[in-house]
Structures are given as C-alpha cells and as structure tokens.
Amino acid sequence: MRQESTSSAYAASAVSGAGELLQLLRDETPRTRAELAKLTGLARSTVGARVDALLATGLLAPSGEAVSTGGRPPVRFAFNPEARVVVGADIGATHGRVALTDLSGRPICEIGESLDITDGPEVVLDWLVATTRRLLKQAGRQPRELIGIGIGVPGPVEHSSGRPMRPPIMPGWDGYDVPRHLQRDFDVPVLVDNDVNIMALGEHAMAHPGVEHLLFVKVATGIGAGIISGGRLHRGAVGAAGDLGHVAAPHAPEVLCSCGNIGCLEAVASGPAISKSLKEIGILAESNADIVELVRGGNIPAALAIRQAGRTIGEVLATCVSLLNPSVIVIGGSLVQAGESLIAGVREVVYGRSLPLATGVLQIVPATTGVQAGVIGAATMVIQHSLTADRVDLAIARQSAS
Template structure:
C-alpha cells in the first residue's frame, strides 16, 4: 500500500467515509473490540447476506487482521467457528519526544507494548539528529520483537511543541530550534514507508490516558505541567485539534490575577510563566531557596520544605484559575494532571482543586474529578500508538490495506 499523508485521513475517530457498509473494512469495525463472533452473529448485526459475510471474513482472514477464535457453543450439530480481531497481525512504532528525553516503543494493534526504550535525547539537537536516533531505535526494537518493516502499519510521534496536524509539521515551537516547518513525516518516510502521524505531545498523552484508563469517559482533559504547560481535549470521545491543531495551548492563557511575569512567547502573565516547573523554581530562588533544577524542586516538596510546598500549592491555584474557565466552557467530567510537576504529590493537585471548585459553576463541577495521571509517564507513547491505530484500522484504510495485500501478496 502506498503511504498516506496525514492530510489524506478522513479524521481521527470520525465515522468511516468512502467505505461501503458491506466492505471488509466496515465489517472489521465490528470485530475491533476483540469479542469473537460467528458468521451468523455478523450477519445478524449487519443484516447482510451470509454469502457476503463469508466472503468478507475470508478476505480479513487472508490479511491476518482477523483470526479463527475457536468454536461457539452449539445448540445442536457441529459448533460454528468464531472469528476475532488479531492485534498481533501488525505493529506500530510509537514515539514520545520531550524536551530532553525520548520514549520509543513497538506496540501491537491494541496499543500493548511489545518492546520499549527510554533514552536521554535533547530535542534542541535538531530534527535530523533526533529523528535519526528515533529511526535507529525503531529498527532495533523491531528486531527485538522479530517484526519487520512489512509488519509495521504506521508510526505515531508526539512532539513537545505546536504541530499543524494536517501536515505533521511543527509550527514555531519555542523549545525546538531548527524544527519550525520541518517535514517530520517526509523525513521518517525515507526509512519507514508507512503512514506517519505527528501530533503535539499533550494531545498524544490525552489520547493515551483516555484509551488506557478512561475509555468510557466522553469528555475529559489532560493537562501536562512540566517545563511548559499544555492540555489535550477529549470531547464527545474525540480528540480535538481545532482549526490548525492549536487547541489546548493552555500555557499561554493569561492568569486571572494580572501577573506581569514575562513569558517566552513575548507576552506577560501567561500561565506557563508563573506556574510551570521552571517558574516555581525561579520564584523560590528569588526567595533565597537553592533550587538548581526541577528535580531539586520536587525533592524539596517531598522532603516537606515549607516554602517549596507553599510555592507549589500556589502554582496549583494559578493552574486551577485558568482551568476553572475551561471547566465552565467545556464541562469535562475528568481532568487528568500529568507532567513532571504533578509528581510533587497532593500539594499541587490540592491547589488546582481548591480553585477549580470555588470558581467554576456548580453544575459544571457536580461530577467533575481532578486526578493525577495513572499511566506512569507512558501516556504519550501509548497515545501515539492509539493515534496510528485509529487511522490505519478505519474502514477505508483497512480496505486499502486489503487491496494492497491482494495486489502484492502481502500486507504492507
């Protein structure tokens, strides 16, 4: 199959377009939940003739996306065979890039990790150096899992800066020198000839947390607070990008109290300038507390240092003041707080909750939960995987995959 650009996608999570209801890709959507079904079950669910179902199942079996799953309970006579989604049929290369780190994994089609590696990798080294390291690590992990390029169905990558989702190109990223407008999918495709999806790292984290922890929550936010501050928005169970992919840029919303601290974006009083990890550390240094880096700040909080606890809780209140407006506007039922600063413990979360619940409308907070992340720093990587499977396993792209399988004799 020829690789597809992100701009050719029908849209993440959008009901399939361009795929006939009786196509194999459309039938495959019923099987993606992993529940085994017989041909009779599929005929009953779709209303299609059994001959059509039989043909489509055979096509899906040939692609290995569907596999025999044993026999169903018989009510008399020979038990009918069942079929189910085979998540081991293909794999995904999932990449989470931060300011100074990279977490890279090969996952199956259920976003279950088969092999992973975390390494120090400064995004400031530039796109060629960083992406070459990603490719080398990806090749190594594929070899570890005994998967080849022919089993790789796509690559998902989260970047720590604004990304134009339609093209996968970073746009004026503040901590990524040399990345502005760089063709990330095009560069990676020189090594991996597969669909490549690139998004902001916080969007990937939101998708990962939703996919793994809160799949039944239709409206949620993921807020990352570390060197910078950003948010990923899930609305009606869909990740929201906005018109150009800039939705969720929480860090450059002005704090309500009129703080005039200069921000790296050129404005003053942005949330990131007063409540990010470096901002908290800078404030403490101005008060005579020795805080050389973010790790030292977190250690002071864990050790019970009163000024560090007070500053961290105060930063949480600033975050909460901005989130209160988001709660009134978007009405999420869950807000997940992630990023390095969130590991400071309950002091930071307490500051957020205190302000959100006091400033938001009672109806909007009636069932609202504000929680720390439960994915242990893996949300971005898992979200990058889910980004790929949502695209490549859609009805129209499964049909394209099967067409390639039929023409070339193998899936690609």
Template structure:
C-alpha cells in the same frame, strides 16, 4: 474481489470492541447476507486481522467457531519527544508496549540529531521484538510544540530551534518506509489516557504540567485540534492576579506557564536559596518534604485551577486528568487545582467532575502516539484498502 471485500473494515470495527463473535453473530449485527459476511471474514482471516478463537455452542447445538480481532496482526512505532528526553516504543495494535527505549536528549539538538536517534531506536526495537518493517502499520510521533497535524510539520515551536516547518513525517517516513503521523505531545497524551483508562468518557481535558503547560481536549471521544491545531494551548493564558513583572518567553507577561511551569517554580526555589534547575528538581524537593517546594506546588495548582475553572464552565468535561512531571507531586498539586475549579465553576458543571492524575505516568505519550496511528490504520476504509 474488491467489491466483495469492501466493507470488511466494518466487520473489523465491530470486532475491535474486544468481544469474539460467531459468523451468525456478525450476520445478525450487520444485517448482511451470510455469504457476504463469509467473504469479508475470510479476507480478514487471510491477512491475520482476525483469528478464530475457541468454540461457542450455536443454537443448533453444533459448536460454532467464534472470531476475534488480532492485536498482534501488525506493530506500531510510537515516540514521545519531550523538551529534554526522548522515548520510543514498539506496540501491538492494542497500544500495548512490546519494547521501549528512553534517553536524555534535548529537542534543541535539532531535527536530524533527534529524529536520527529515533530512526535508529525504532530499527533496534523492531529487531529486539522479532518484527520486520513490513509488519509496521504506521509511526506516531509527539513533539513538544505546535504541530500541523495535516502536514506533520512543527509551526514556530518556541523551544525547538531548527524545527520550524521541518518535514518530520517525510524525513522519518522515507527512512522507515511507513506512514507517519505527528501531533503535539499534549494531544497524544490526551489520546493515550482516553484510550487506555476512560474510553467511555465523552468529554475530557488532559493537562500537562511540566517545563511547559498545555492541554488536550477530547470531545465526543475524539481529539479536538481546532482550526489550526492550536486548541488547548493554555500555557499562555493570562493568570488574573499574576505579578505583572513576570515575563514569559512568548513576550507577554503573566502567562500561566511563566508562573506555574517547572522552570518558573525552579527559579522561585532558587530565590529562596534551594538548588533547583527544572521540574524534576522541584519534584525531588517535594518528595524530600521541603516546605517551600510544597507551598509553591500548591500555589501552582491554584493558578492552573483558575484557568481550568474557565475551561470547565466553557467546555463541561466529566474528567480532568493532570499529567507531566509536576503531576508527580500528586495531592499537593491536585489540592490547589480542585480548590479553584470547584469554588469558581457552577455546581452543575462540577457535579460529576472527576479531577485526577494520569494513571499511565511517563508512558502516556507513547501509548497515545500508538493510539493515534491505530485509529487511523484500523479505520474501516483503511482496512478495505489493504484488502483490495
């Protein structure tokens, strides 16, 4: 039995492109014997990974059943934990959100408070959507700090007191009874945008500009985490013409985040006598057409653009997506980014470069957390194991 169904995962991988196929199509695509395809397909059908769909007319004129991947076969629990908010969702296996919950919750409350809220929210959302824990393929969590993806533990996260080396995956896994994957919030945002809007793009950079600034890199369709999982942490790159007196919480001066992050812009607005505590308040001022706020956001765009210009020359992406709260400033922010990227990178690197804001807005994080789980749970060897 095990040997016969081994390889069924490969069939599922073929069907995951969204097209339904007949048995004959699958025989042709895999080069396998018709009987082998039959055994594997039956195993997938039995567990609900694949469903029969409509009838195609075969070459013999006889109607042949075609088969399609079933995104409703299981569900995924996905969370995006930010500095000041938390969002939880139940999704299907296409990262489609079935139900979600959002709350104002500071990550600084500590792991047991925040993860406790999350475990309760997941339990309620499962009930709300009529699903059980047995149907959960996995849990994906994004955290606003550096994370070891391998162990699921945060590593010296600057804005997350009490979280250093906390076993997030183990804590949630024991309560929810499902495997848990953890990554930093910008990486899951990059995955979410790539998965949903530009899956055929090979090289992209997702830049989050909120309270902090960071980036996630997709290369050859995969997330590039780097040796220690710290790839893309551009918030502490020094801005060339930065004021040397601007201190960053990391201890250095002139960091991009200390100059163009949400808190930095809010502080500068306060200096000009405008009430603003954070990125959200800065955006409110931009929406109210406050000239000082618009000018600050444009300048922030140019600062981010300076750093991105180096990345474009180094990495040659075809798309840069800007997300995070300040992305809501839209063209005011993009104008500054584009100005610097296009003027400071070589024409070959920018010839087909697209720079735009995220199309998924606030949901990009939970969609990416779900995508992270789905890619792992539906990998062909993982499917073979569930069938064995």
C-alpha cells in the same frame, strides 16, 4: 458469462465492507459468523466473505469454538492486535521515549533516553530511526509489519502536514518536514502532533475510554492541554487548541514568558517558574525531578510553591470548565509525581469558582498512564488513522491485487 460477472461483482462488494465489520470486532470479543450476521443484519454469505478477507490479512484470527447446538461447534473469530505493530514516540525537551505497540496500543517493548530537542530535527529524528530499528529487532518483527509511526513533539504542529510551526523551545524545527525524514527509512504513514494532544489520546484510550468530554492538562517544563470532546481529539483550526500555557494567568506577576508576552500561565506556574521561586528563598531545585524530590521529602516551602502553582492553574481551568464542560480533568506531567499538592490546588480553585452545574459530576484526577501516556497516545493516533473501514478495505484490495 453474465452470471459469472454478477457473482464476481457480488463477491467484491461483500469484501469491500470487511473494514466496517472489523470496527465491530475491534472490541476483541470473539464471535461466530452466525453471531456477526445477527448483529449486522447481513446475509451469512456476505459475513463469510468479509471474515475470510480479514482472516487473509491476519487482522482477524480464530479464537476458540462456540457451544455446539448439534454437529461441529462453530468457530469464533476475534480481532488480532498482534497482526501488525505501531511505533509511538514521545519527544520532549530533554527526553525521548519510543514504544513498539500492538494494534490495541499496548506496548510490546520500549526505550527511553535523554536527548536535547535543541540539537535539531536531523539529530533527533535520526535517533528515532535508529531506535525504531532496535525495537523491531528486539521484538522479532519485520519492517513490513509496521503500519505507521506516531510522534509527539513539545510545540505547535500543523497536523495535516506533520510540520512543527514556530515552536518556542525547538530551534531549527520550524516548518521541518518530519514525516518525509522518517519515510526515507520506513514506507509507512508518519503522523505528528503536539505532545499534550498525544498524552490526552493515550490517557483517554487506556484510562477513560467511555468518557466523551475530557481535558488533559500537562504540567511540566511547559503547560498545555489536550481536549477530548464528543469522544474525539479537537485540534482547532490550525492545531493550536489547548495552548493553555500561554493564556494570561489572572493575578499573575508581570513575568516575561518565552513566547514574548507577559504573565502567561507557563511563566508563573510551570516547573522552571517554581524552581525560580524556590531559588529566591534559598532553596535549590534545578529540575522538575528536584522539585518532586523536595516535596516528597517533606520540604514545606516546596509543597506550598507547588500548591500555589495548582491554584494558579485552577484559575485558568475554571474558565475552561465553563467553556468546555468536561466531565473529567486529568492532570499529568512530571510535577504530578509530587503527590496531591498540585491537584489539591487545582481542585480548590476550580470547584470554588466554577458553577455547580458544571462541577456536579466533574472529576479532577491524576494521570494513570505515567510516562507511557505519550507513546500510547502516539500509537493510538496511528491506529485510529490506519484502521478506519475505508483504509482496511483499501489494504485488502491491494493485497488481493498483488
């Protein structure tokens, strides 16, 4: 009896480390049990128990056979990103984009539509619920296969609760319990963050996974930044880190900002600010898309205006470079589609004003994930939350108990 109890305790201990083994396998490289035992230094029986536990969840799957050294070839196993699905939602001021992704953050299918954030949380989140159901049906997946929903919104968020906090362009959203609204329909974790933070996560995961220190800057209707330091997203004490748009721009005219202050970067260098400056000289550009079209069409005043916006942004980023010392600054948002004008203005000032030590290896590059940055980042946020070693162990324990 005592021997049986000891054996059971050993088996439970072995399986409880399955989540840690999964972290090693998330690079999707197929490995045999023997290779895993060598890499981890664990006994082959322990590795075998953990592999079996992960196979039972579907998070691990057979992936071919290794070369035999005599006898039956050993089976290789690899992380199975298709075992579950994630919803990533990028909610902007005038658009909503939702993607169903696998556990690597790769979109399976997605839907993008126009919407108005000022319609309020009930309307927008009901749309998100309906869109999630459409995507699950389109992909042939069941709601039980969903492990979580990630959402980015265009305003400050208390990440721990998922509640927007006094967002300037989101009337009716202040303090609204976004996770609770979604969990009426889906019994899964719901994580909410500022839209720029999730774009930073998406760009980092897909385009710069090996970069430890990265600054993502979104230039569109608003201006904001997402900070990756030491390979991790930094939100600050209350989630307000990276609020670049409301930093006072050096040499800026005394323009009133939506936040109530004067001369904020967003008030003088965002899309609406550029539209206003063009209107003053008789050029009509009512949207960011209009500005992009003008620049691409060779309109010189529009190109000069967006280049000057880049310089103004560069003046603020030069300070950020001195404080944070990133190795990569990624410029994203709709205005980057205008071409090199915006980034050229940023580079001109940052490289000219920052110390050579800080800019020696600094790259200032356009975003590569485009409109998918937000949905990929929102999904990545959920994946990072759900696939930690502890949470995988807990999921295995619950499955075993059921």
